[in-house]
Amino acid sequence: MEKIDGIPTARLSLIVKAELVPIFFQLLGQGFKLNAQIGCSVKELLCNQLGIHEDYLTERIQTIFLNARVVDDVKSANVNEGSVLALSGAMPGLVGAILRSGGIYAGMRSQISHNTIGASSQKGAAQITLKFLNLVVKELGPTFLQNGILIQGVKLQEFIESRLEDLMAKCVAVELNGKPFEIANLPKADWKTKLVLLQVRPAKVV
Amino acid sequence: MDKILRINMGASGGPAAKTEPLGDYAGLGGRAMTSGIVAKEVPPLCHPLGEDNKLVIAPGMLSGSVAAMSGRISVGCKSPLTGGIKEANSGGQPSQMLGRLGYAAIVLEGKPQEKSLYKIFINKDGVEIKEDNSLCMLGNYDLVDKMKAEYGEKVHCISIGPAGEMKMSAASIAFTDMEQRPTRHAGRGGVGAVMGSKGVKAIVIDDEGTAARAPADPEKFKAANKEWVAGLRKHPVTGEGLPAYGTNVLTNVINEAGAYPTRNFSIGQFEGASKISGETQAELENARGGEGSATHGCHRGCVIRCSGTFYDKNGRFLTKQVEYETMWAHGGNCGIDDLDAIAQIDRLDDDFGVDTIEMGATIAVAMEGGVAEFGDAEAAINLVKEVGKGTPLGRILGNGAAVTGQVFGVERIPVVKKQSMPAYDPRAVMGIGVTYATTPMGADHTAGYAVGANIMGVGGAVDPLKPEGQMELARNLQIATAILTDSTGMCLFIAFAILDQPDTFQALVDLINAFTGESFTGDDLMAQGKAILKCERDFNFRAGFTEKDDRLPEYFKKEPLAPHNVTFQVSDEDLDEVHNY
Numbered sequence: 001m002e003k004i005d006g007i008p009t010a011r012l013s014l015i016v017k018a019e020l021v022p023i024f025f026q027l028l029g030q031g032f033k034l035n036a037q038i039g040c041s042v043k044e045l046l047c048n049q050l051g052i053h054e055d056y057l058t059e060r061i062q063t064i065f066l067n068a069r070v071v072d073d074v075k076s077a078n079v080n081e082g083s084v085l086a087l088s089g090a091m092p093g094l095v096g097a098i099l100r101s102g103g104i105y106a107g108m109r110s111q112i113s114h115n116t117i118g119a120s121s122q123k124g125a126a127q128i129t130l131k132f133l134n135l136v137v138k139e140l141g142p143t144f145l146q147n148g149i150l151i152q153g154v155k156l157q158e159f160i161e162s163r164l165e166d167l168m169a170k171c172v173a174v175e176l177n178g179k180p181f182e183i184a185n186l187p188k189a190d191w192k193t194k195l196v197l198l199q200v201r202p203a204k205v206v
Numbered sequence: 207m208d209k210i211l212r213i214n215m216g217a218s219g220g221p222a223a224k225t226e227p228l229g230d231y232a233g234l235g236g237r238a239m240t241s242g243i244v245a246k247e248v249p250p251l252c253h254p255l256g257e258d259n260k261l262v263i264a265p266g267m268l269s270g271s272v273a274a275m276s277g278r279i280s281v282g283c284k285s286p287l288t289g290g291i292k293e294a295n296s297g298g299q300p301s302q303m304l305g306r307l308g309y310a311a312i313v314l315e316g317k318p319q320e321k322s323l324y325k326i327f328i329n330k331d332g333v334e335i336k337e338d339n340s341l342c343m344l345g346n347y348d349l350v351d352k353m354k355a356e357y358g359e360k361v362h363c364i365s366i367g368p369a370g371e372m373k374m375s376a377a378s379i380a381f382t383d384m385e386q387r388p389t390r391h392a393g394r395g396g397v398g399a400v401m402g403s404k405g406v407k408a409i410v411i412d413d414e415g416t417a418a419r420a421p422a423d424p425e426k427f428k429a430a431n432k433e434w435v436a437g438l439r440k441h442p443v444t445g446e447g448l449p450a451y452g453t454n455v456l457t458n459v460i461n462e463a464g465a466y467p468t469r470n471f472s473i474g475q476f477e478g479a480s481k482i483s484g485e486t487q488a489e490l491e492n493a494r495g496g497e498g499s500a501t502h503g504c505h506r507g508c509v510i511r512c513s514g515t516f517y518d519k520n521g522r523f524l525t526k527q528v529e530y531e532t533m534w535a536h537g538g539n540c541g542i543d544d545l546d547a548i549a550q551i552d553r554l555d556d557d558f559g560v561d562t563i564e565m566g567a568t569i570a571v572a573m574e575g576g577v578a579e580f581g582d583a584e585a586a587i588n589l590v591k592e593v594g595k596g597t598p599l600g601r602i603l604g605n606g607a608a609v610t611g612q613v614f615g616v617e618r619i620p621v622v623k624k625q626s627m628p629a630y631d632p633r634a635v636m637g638i639g640v641t642y643a644t645t646p647m648g649a650d651h652t653a654g655y656a657v658g659a660n661i662m663g664v665g666g667a668v669d670p671l672k673p674e675g676q677m678e679l680a681r682n683l684q685i686a687t688a689i690l691t692d693s694t695g696m697c698l699f700i701a702f703a704i705l706d707q708p709d710t711f712q713a714l715v716d717l718i719n720a721f722t723g724e725s726f727t728g729d730d731l732m733a734q735g736k737a738i739l740k741c742e743r744d745f746n747f748r749a750g751f752t753e754k755d756d757r758l759p760e761y762f763k764k765e766p767l768a769p770h771n772v773t774f775q776v777s778d779e780d781l782d783e784v785h786n787y
Contacts, residue, residue: 022489029458030480060442068464068475068769086462090443090706092512092699093456093530094651094683095630095638099463105679108637111772112463133458134451134485135442166493 009150009195013175018202020170023163025141028132031084033150033195038081039123042066043074045085052140061136062090064101069114072102076116081126089135145200153191156198160186172203207235207270207310207419211333213326215404216257216316221324223333228310233722235267237293237692238738239311240282244291245741250748254286254396255373255403257317263304263364263379263409264312266695270305270419273427273717274435275697277301277505279381285395287375287564287606288623288648290746290755293692294397297504298381298390299362301695303413304328318405323371327357329412341407343368345557345594346380346388353410354386362386364409367559370398372596374604376564377402380556383504383513389526390504393561394650395625396606422723430716435509437710443702448512449501453530454484456629457538464769465634466534467627469541469580470570471620473768474631478543482533487545488514496521510699516549525553531651534629535566540573541580548583551590558594560604565590567626568607575614618761623648623751632758633767633774640680640776644756644784646742652698653684681784682732689735694718736787743785753782 036049042064046052052061057074064071065086071077079085091099098105106113132141160167164187174181176189209225228234234242240262252258261283268276279301285292304312307330318324323341327334341349346367353363362382369377377398380388421427439445447455460466461479468476480486491500491514498515504526514527528549536542536551555562569586572578577599578585592600602613607626611619620627625648632639638651645653690696690704696714704711719725746755762774 022492025489026480026486029483029485062442063459065462068462070463088459088462089447090702091456091459092443092448092453092702094641094701095460095465095635096443096456097702097705098635098637099459105637108640108679109463109465109635111636111775112465112634112770131462133462134455135447137485138450 008193009197010153010191011177011197011199012156013199013201014171015173015201015203017170017172018205020166021142021145021200021202023166024145024200025132025137027151027155027159027198028137028141028144028149030155031129031131033127033152034130035125035150036079036128037124038079038083038126038128040079041075042071042077042079042085045079046074060089060139061087062101063088063099066114069112070099070101070106070109071114072106073116074101077114078116079128080122082128084129084131086131086133087136088133142202145198148197148199150195150197153194153196156196157191160191207265207305207308209308210311210313211309211328212313212315213333213335214316215314215318215324215406218319220337221318221335223335231310235269235310235693236264236278236280236295236695237282237688238734239264239693240280240293241291241738241742243311243313244282244284245745248284250284250745251750252284254284254289254400259284259400259403261314261397261400261404262311264310265301265305267693268718268721269301269695270303271421271721272418272507273431273721274438274507274509275700276695277507278695278697279304279392280692281379281392281397283397283400284749285397285648286373286399287396288625290623290648290749290751291646291742292395292397293647294379294392294394295692296379296381296390296392297508297697298383299505300364300381300411302506303362303411305419306413306416307411312409314401314404314406317403322405323407324405325353325407326409327412328409330415338407343371344407346559347557349408350382350386350388353408357410357412360414361410361412363388364411365559366398366401366407367557368594368596369558369560369604370402371407372601372604373399373402374560374593374601375399375609376560376568376604376606378559378561380559383526384506387526389556391556391559391561393563395648398559421721423720426716426720430713430720433713434710434717437703437707437713438509438700441703441706441710444510444699448510448699451484451488452500452512452514452527454487454528454533456530457483457533458485460630461538463634464767465631466538467620467629467631468538470539470574470618471627471631472618474634475769476538476541476543479538481543482537482545482548484530487528487533490545491516491527494519494521496523500527502527508697510697512699518546518549524549525556528552529562531629532562532566535563536569536586539566539570539629540586542583542586544583547587551587554587554590554594558590560593563628564606564626565593565603567620568603568610571607571611571616571619572603572614574618575611575616577614619759621649622758623755625649631767633762633772634770636774636776637680639758639762639774640677640781640784641684643758643781644680645684646739646746653687677780677783681787685732685735685739687735688738689731690714693734693738739785753778756781
């Protein structure tokens with residue numbers, strides 16, 4: 001079995017009916033791991049490393065959190081080892097407007113704004129966590145799921161147990177570490193001690 | 207809307223109705239109307255449940271017209287919860303119907319001489335008031351069914367549940383939605399208790415035979431309305447985010463920000479947030495299916511459609527799509543992460559007629575006081591049932607967080623002017639704390655909405671990064687909200703399209719001007735907003751409020767909130783500057 005950072009990593013590949021794909025968005029919202037080049041700006045990570053179009057970043061991703069702090073400038077906020085980056089569309093409500101990145105009400109949440117002053121940054125490869133929320137998960141989620149997301153086995157275990165009925169009904173094929181695997185055996189496998197590279201692809205409509 | 211309906215519930219010989227011209231109240235709608243009447247006619251020192259208090263129900267300025275999003279309705283009185291002036295507003299159908307019937311306000315006055323319950327029927331032919339004690343202690347759902355059976359399938363209702371009859375300070379007033387379900391509520395401040403004190407169980411409205419209100423300039427109105435709708439539909443919040451996920455889209459985001467009050471405001475993040483998020487809720491609703499499941503309007507003329515319908519596991523209607531504030535109040539704030547359980551509580555709240563924010567905050571305070579364990583959904587459901595039954599414990603809970611905290615010796619009670627805080631911790635988002643503290647309404651997240659004072663070009667240049675900039679923003683937002691949404695009858699969620707799209711803001715101004723025949727400017731509207739706030743604050747001062755009531759509870763300044771470990775740091779002097787205009 002492969003290892004990432006010394007942790008055994010399983011590769012789980014699911015081919016599902018297209019309507020089942022959205023149930024996996026919950027995992028993207030809870031956060032998935034990503035091996036990235038750190039020491040770069042949020043913008044460099046998203047656009048250069050992950051291939052998100054700059055226009056999409058400007059127009060659609062309107063609320064950005066780095067380690068639970070609101071990022072107002074994606075060019076100056078740096079991503080470091082263990083960073084948690086959450087991406088959201090524009091939010092309703094007064095507080096939704098206040099949390100908007102670079103918005104005119106930014107001063108009303110100054111205590112939780114990301115501050116780049118004095119922040120150190122190391123270059124190199126490291127693991128970070130990425131979260132996709134609301135419209136962002138709807139729009140970017142399917143592609144990232146097709147490419148594969150790295151998640152903690154304990155989260156996958158909980159997910160499988162809570163959505164087993166849906167998985168049994170709408171999962172077309174399963175492969176574990178490149179070999180066919182019985183859907184019914186998904187909850188029986190020991191996921192808890194592992195990282196899992198989860199790949200979810202919609203079945204082709206014949 | 208050229209008349210006011212006044213019903214004296216204490217008249218000798220039984221309740222008596224009369225209509226009168228608008229007089230001094232001409233041109234007012236919604237909150238401007240309710241606060242105008244209450245401030246002028248209600249003695250500030252009167253008992254909120256006594257004969258001198260008045261309950262004012264006023265459609266928005268544009269309600270009854272075909273202007274999109276214009277179906278909000280305001281309810282005003284002296285609040286039994288805060289002791290100050292109150293305006294609570296709601297969606298649903300009655301606002302449009304009262305507008306079409308020509309009523310700018312219904313004012314319930316006096317108090318019945320006998321302990322009786324009344325129903326009031328209003329149609330184009332007039333008003334009928336009947337005593338009906340068979341309605342006693344009916345829940346809102348059964349009550350509406352009974353009214354439909356009696357008055358016809360097309361009527362809509364304004365009603366109270368058992369909590370209003372028991373005059374609880376958390377009691378709401380229900381307004382039926384497009385499906386004639388009592389799912390829309392003027393929740394805050396105990397307005398339902400005041401309706402109960404007047405002995406009015408239901409106001410039944412039939413607008414058959416009436417037409418939409420005509421604008422002063424039909425051509426300009428039509429063009430402005432078209433522009434207005436297009437602006438709302440093209441904006442990512444009003445055109446995409448809200449229709450897809452509803453207001454509960456905020457759960458994950460506020461939680462990520464560390465501003466999600468969890469377990470009675472003890473920490474700022476809830477580990478179960480994703481299970482009750484808007485994304486998860488929409489996915490569940492879509493999977494269960496059913497008409498209007500994940501996207502639905504709360505009144506005719508709504509183009510944002512941020513609501514939905516919650517069906518249970520067996521596909522039966524349970525309640526409307528649970529709103530963010532409710533999901534938080536009964537969810538994370540009580541440590542509960544079960545969508546179905548929270549939806550069940552929402553149904554109970556609507557049926558008993560209580561404010562979901564106040565009830566959720568109250569149960570969390572009770573949990574901190576040892577009445578139940580945080581996270582125990584079944585216990586929370588049972589506590590709400592106690593309220594509906596009116597048991598001694600239920601009577602305590604039904605009177606809100608401040609009373610409940612006092613009874614159970616809880617020190618940490620998240621209220622301002624005795625009204626529970628909504629779903630944003632003011633330590634993490636201090637700007638919202640300024641609004642909680644200084645609005646005349648008590649802790650209220652809707653009092654200072656994101657309607658662009660900057661766009662309106664009034665109030666001078668604001669630097670939001672400086673403390674004084676925050677005060678100015680909070681002030682301007684409160685002023686703009688008072689007039690642009692609370693008084694026009696426009697839904698609060700128009701704010702985003704106005705904020706981001708100057709052409710959409712202009713479309714709204716054009717819409718108001720084309721309808722009224724006036725030529726309001728941004729300055730005119732802000733002046734009206736200031737006038738509303740001034741009269742509300744004046745009422746509160748005459749009722750005994752001082753600057754010391756414009757404060758958050760002390761522990762918000764002392765207890766750091768995880769994960770950011772921040773406290774509320776706005777000084778009292780700065781808070782006192784908010785309304786210095």
